Amino acid sequence: MRAEKDSVVSFHYSVRDAADAGAPPLDDSRARGEPMLALLGHNQLVPGVEKALTGREAGERFEVEVAPADAYGDYREGLLQRVPKKYFPNAQKLKPGMTTVLTTREGVQRMVTVRKIGMSSIDVDHNHPLAGRTLRFDIEITAVREATPEEIAHGHAHPGDGHAH
Numbered sequence: 001m002r003a004e005k006d007s008v009v010s011f012h013y014s015v016r017d018a019a020d021a022g023a024p025p026l027d028d029s030r031a032r033g034e035p036m037l038a039l040l041g042h043n044q045l046v047p048g049v050e051k052a053l054t055g056r057e058a059g060e061r062f063e064v065e066v067a068p069a070d071a072y073g074d075y076r077e078g079l080l081q082r083v084p085k086k087y088f089p090n091a092q093k094l095k096p097g098m099t100t101v102l103t104t105r106e107g108v109q110r111m112v113t114v115r116k117i118g119m120s121s122i123d124v125d126h127n128h129p130l131a132g133r134t135l136r137f138d139i140e141i142t143a144v145r146e147a148t149p150e151e152i153a154h155g156h157a158h159p160g161d162g163h164a165h
């Protein structure tokens with residue numbers, strides 16, 4: 001069957017910065033072993049990848065270039081923040097360019113990129129690490145199936161061996 005809204009698609013992918021095609025992938029599902037599993041039409045994927053998967057079948061392999069607007073958005077200025085080191089459990093290990101999780105005063109966990117390490121504080125960037133980048137995805141679809149009513153109700157795909165909430 002062809003992938004459409006409410007299909008569950010399994011696929012392997014690797015993603016590179018389109019401007020730096022020779023660099024190692026930024027992310028590679030094969031390195032993790034399991035293919036990615038996604039329910040189409042429920043905002044599980046960035047729009048550009050969702051669009052590229054739609055209408056495809058198991059066994060297809062293709063590349064697609066996705067602009068920031070259809071991936072992780074434009075890089076926004078003004079999202080730098082100076083945070084006291086005590087808020088980072090792993091402060092000693094951090095280096096500029098690394099991503100880490102910061103827990104806000106409201107208790108929300110946010111992925112941030114370290115920009116600068118000071119004596120008592122660390123400057124972090126709240127932009128998504130891939131914001132502002134045009135990305136090149138290499139995608140191989142391994143399976144397409146109809147979603148179960150439960151998956152549609154939950155708004156996400158469930159692995160074949162089922163899962164409990």
Ligand SMILES: [Zn+2]
Pocket residue numbers: 151154156157158165
């Ligand atoms: Zn679920």
